[in-house]
Amino acid sequence: MRIAILGSTGSIGTQSLDVARERGLTVRALAAGNKLDMLEAQVREFRPELVSVAANILTEARERLPGVRVVADVQEVATADVDVVVAAIPGLAGLPPTRAALEAGRDVALATKEAMVAAGPLIWEAAARGSAHLVPVDSEHTAIYQLLLGEQLSEVGEVIVTASGGPFRLTPENLAEVTPVQALAHPTWSMGPKITIDSATLMNKGLEVLETAALYGLGLERVRVLVHPQSVVHGLVRFQDGNVKAHLSAPDMRLPIAYALSAAATGMTRPGDVRGGPRLERPGAYFPLTGTLEFFEPDFGRFPCLRLAYQAGECGGLAPVALNAADEVAVEAFLAGSLPFTGIPRVIEQILAETPVDTLSWEGLEHTDHWARVRARELTGHAGRSVVGGKA
Numbered sequence: 001m002r003i004a005i006l007g008s009t010g011s012i013g014t015q016s017l018d019v020a021r022e023r024g025l026t027v028r029a030l031a032a033g034n035k036l037d038m039l040e041a042q043v044r045e046f047r048p049e050l051v052s053v054a055a056n057i058l059t060e061a062r063e064r065l066p067g068v069r070v071v072a073d074v075q076e077v078a079t080a081d082v083d084v085v086v087a088a089i090p091g092l093a094g095l096p097p098t099r100a101a102l103e104a105g106r107d108v109a110l111a112t113k114e115a116m117v118a119a120g121p122l123i124w125e126a127a128a129r130g131s132a133h134l135v136p137v138d139s140e141h142t143a144i145y146q147l148l149l150g151e152q153l154s155e156v157g158e159v160i161v162t163a164s165g166g167p168f169r170l171t172p173e174n175l176a177e178v179t180p181v182q183a184l185a186h187p188t189w190s191m192g193p194k195i196t197i198d199s200a201t202l203m204n205k206g207l208e209v210l211e212t213a214a215l216y217g218l219g220l221e222r223v224r225v226l227v228h229p230q231s232v233v234h235g236l237v238r239f240q241d242g243n244v245k246a247h248l249s250a251p252d253m254r255l256p257i258a259y260a261l262s263a264a265a266t267g268m269t270r271p272g273d274v275r276g277g278p279r280l281e282r283p284g285a286y287f288p289l290t291g292t293l294e295f296f297e298p299d300f301g302r303f304p305c306l307r308l309a310y311q312a313g314e315c316g317g318l319a320p321v322a323l324n325a326a327d328e329v330a331v332e333a334f335l336a337g338s339l340p341f342t343g344i345p346r347v348i349e350q351i352l353a354e355t356p357v358d359t360l361s362w363e364g365l366e367h368t369d370h371w372a373r374v375r376a377r378e379l380t381g382h383a384g385r386s387v388v389g390g391k392a
Contacts, residue, residue, distance in 0.1 A: 001023075001025045001026065001083050001084065001261065002025070002026045002028050002081070002082040002083045002084075003016075003020060003025055003026070003027055003028065003082055003083065003084050003085070003086060003261065004027075004028055004029035004030070004031075004050075004077050004078070004080045004082045004084075004085045004086070004101075004106075005017065005027065005029075005030050005031065005085075005086045005088065006031045006074060006077060006078060006085065006086065006087050006088055006089045006094065006097050006098070006101075006112075007031060007032075007033070007086075007087075007088035007089040007090070007094065007111075007112075008030040008031060008032045008039065008042055008088075009032045009033065009035040009038045009039060009042070010088055010089070010090065010192055011191050011192050011195075011253070012086070012088035012111040012137065012253065012257065013030075013032075013086070013088045014038075015253050015254050015257055016086045016088065016109075016257050016261075017042060017046065018254055019254050019257050019258045019261065020046065021045075023258070025261070027046040027047075027048050028048055028049050028050065028080055028081070028082050029048050029049065029050040029051070029052075029076075029077040029080040029082065030042060030043070030046075030048050030050075030051050030052070030077065031051075031052040031074045031077040031078070031089070031097070032051065032052070032053055033053065033054050033089075034053070034054045034056070034057060036053065036057055036060065036061055036064065039051065039053065039061070039065075040064055040065065043065050043068055048068065049068065049069060049080075050068070050069050050071070050076065050077060050080055051065060051068050051069070051070050051071070051077070052070070052071050052072060052073060052074045052076060052077045053070060053071075053072060054072065055072040058070065058071075058072045074089070074096075074097045075096065075097050075100040077097070078097035078098070078100045078101040078104070078106070079100055079101060079104040079106065080106075082106065083107065083264075083265065084106070084107050084108070084109055084261055084264040084265070085101040085106045085107070085108050085109070086108075086109045086111065086137070086257070086260075086261070087101065087108050087109065087110050087111060087112045087115065088111040088112065088137070089112055090112065090114070090192065090194055090195065091112075091114055091194070091324075091328055092114050092118060092321075092324065092325070092328075092369055094112035094114065094115060095112070095114065095115050095118065095119060095365075098110065098112055098115045098123065098126075099115075099119075099122070099123065099126045101132070102123065102126040102127045102129075102130045102132040102134070103126045103129050103130045103132075104130055104132075105130040105131055105132050106130070106132055107132055107133040107134070107135075107264040107265055107267065108127075108132060108133070108134050108135075108264065109135055109136075109137050109257070109260035109261055109264050110134055110135065110136050110137055110260075111136075111137035111138065111257075113138060113207050113208065113211045114207070114324050116210070116211040116214040116215055117207050117210045117211055117214070117320050117323075117324055118320050118321040118324050118365060118369075119321075119360070119362075119365055120210075120211075120213075120214030120215075120271075121214075121360060122360065122361075122362060122365070123214075124270060124271060127268075127269060127270075128269065128270070131269070132269070133264055133265060133266065133267035133268060133269055134264075134267050134268050134269075135259075135260040135263045135264045135267035135268065135277075136211070136215060136256075136260065137253075137256055137257055137260045138208065138211070138256065139234045139249075139251070139253060139255070139256045140161045140162060140208055140212075140234050140235050141208070141211060141212065141215060141235075141256075142234070142255075142256035142259055142260060143233075143234035143235030143247035143249075143256075144159055144161070144212060144215075144216070144235040144237065144247070145215075145263075145274055146247055146259070146276075147235060147236070147237040147245045147246075147247050148216065148237060148272070148274045149274055149275075149276050151237070151239070151274075153216065153217065153218070153272045155239050155240050155241070156218070156222065156237055156238075156239060156240070157222070157238045157239055157240045158222045158223070158224050158237075158238045159212055159216065159218060159222060159223050159224070159235070159236075159237055159238075160224045160225070160226050160235065160236040160237070160238065161205060161208050161209060161212055161223065161224070161225050161226075161235060162225075162226055162227070162228040162231070162233055162234055162235060162236070162295075163199075163202060163204075163205040163225055163226070163227050163228065163298065164186070164187060164188045164199065164227070164228065164229055164231045165202075165227040165228075165229050165296075166186065166187070166199045166200040166201075166202065167182060167183060167185050167186060167187055167200055168182075168183075168200055168302075169227065169229065175302070175341050175342055176340050176341065176342045177340075177341075178200075178341045180197075180334060180335050180337070183196070183197050183200040183334075183341060184196050184197070186199055186200075187229070188229075188231040188251050193331075193335060194328070194331055197331045197334065197335065197344075198305075198327065198331065200341075201303060201305040201341070201344055201345065202225075202298060202303035202305055202306040203305035203306070203308075203309065203327050203344075203348075205225050205298070205306055205309075206305055206306045206307075206308065206309020206310065207309060207324070209223045209225060209306075209309055209310065209313065210309060210312070210313045210320055213313060214271065215268070215271060215272075216271055216272040216274075217270075217271030217272045218272075220310060220313045220314060225298050225306065226295045226296065226297065226298070227295070227296040227297070227298050228293070228294065228295050228296075229294055229296075230291065230292070230293055230294065231251040232248050232249070232250075232251070232291075232293060233246050233247065233248050233293060233295075234247050234248070234249060234256075235247050248287070248289070249287055250287045259277070259279070262277040262278050262279065263275070263276060263277025263278075264277070265277065304345040304349070305327070305344065305345045305348065308323065308345060308348050308349055308352060309323060311352060312352060315352070315355075315357070316360075317357060317358055317359055317360055318355060318356070318357075318358050318359075318360060318364055318365065318368040319352060319355050321360075321364075321365050321368045321369055321372070322351050322352060322355040322368055322369075322371075322372040323348060323351070323352060324369075325351075325368070325369045325372035325373045325376065326347055326348045326350075326351035326352070326372050326373075326375075326376045327344070327348055328373070329347070329372075329373050329376035329377055329380065330343065330344040330347040330348060330376060330380065331344060333347075333377075333380035338380055338381065339380050339381075343380070347376050347379050347380060350379055351372050351375060351376055351379070354375065355368065355372070356368075
């Protein structure tokens with residue numbers, strides 16, 4: 001199998017290379033942004049033919065990576081002649097190359113959840129134009145994907161996405177004073193800073209709810225969240241006849257990555273068109289089944305970002321675009337120390353209140369994303385102060 005990785009130096013990208021290493025996959029192209037030292041090590045090991053980097057380091061990258069075609073256009077990597085493209089660039093920055101890959105007929109293992117959150121219908125249109133397949137990479141969505149194999153969506157009562165609960169599930173009582181260092185200390189997963197903060201606010205789970213609805217063509221009323229601190233059960237499906245199926249595995253992102261790569265060639269071409277792929281043996285994949293499993297209802301009062309995600313999904317149109325953009329800016333402000341943890345949902349709520357009602361289009365998406373970011377930066381204030389809420 002020949003693969004390209006968009007976001008090769010990020011958490012999903014590096015773990016995708018772990019899978020490539022253990023399976024002997026051919027890595028033909030990498031998109032890496034600014035992390036040139038890490039990229040150089042990846043190129044030395046995997047010998048890709050094509051690499052894209054940020055424009056500001058293009059000259060240096062070409063000097064340090066002889067014998068490799070180095071470009072500043074990530075879409076060249078997205079449309080390279082490969083069997084599967086791993087789309088792992090976080091945020092809306094990952095949307096254009098994901099669209100380009102699908103329209104070029106490249107099967108996609110999708111780790112960029114914002115693609116479905118902000119542009120689900122448009123992404124499916126791109127897949128249809130390119131006759132491309134799509135399989136999700138997130139552990140929860142890979143779990144749900146496998147649970148739905150061989151089932152009729154019309155017989156699904158609800159899909160349940162599990163959440164670890166993050167570092168603040170129970171303490172401290174007052175979240176206004178928590179620091180970025182505390183919020184980045186995730187109890188289960190090792191992830192990048194943005195997704196780790198989203199896990200702490202439960203916004204990550206809200207985005208996954210929207211992604212679930214878009215991936216499988218489900219109404220939001222059929223997508224539910226349960227907090228599961230052990231992070232062993234990654235998804236459940238409750239059927240109308242009362243049966244419940246659950247997917248269990250070790251909390252190791254290489255498992256869903258490996259499955260997505262295997263299933264991509266037969267994956268979805270439209271919402272809910274779930275088709276299986278071969279399961280290739282992985283070394284050390286045995287997972288013990290002993291221990292205690294706990295499940296709790298999420299606290300929407302303690303974690304209002306989850307409620308706001310449902311609200312944006314119910315509004316539809318451009319609201320999820322604004323939600324995502326506002327969250328990205330608010331998280332950046334929190335990590336920079338200019339916004340309290342509790343200010344994150346306040347910024348998002350204000351942006352949603354101001355978002356105009358309109359239908360989703362590529363042009364509208366770009367305009368709304370730009371507007372929401374500018375407005376969110378205004379709301380996070382100047383000189384390190386937020387004008388929405390301050391300290392609660």
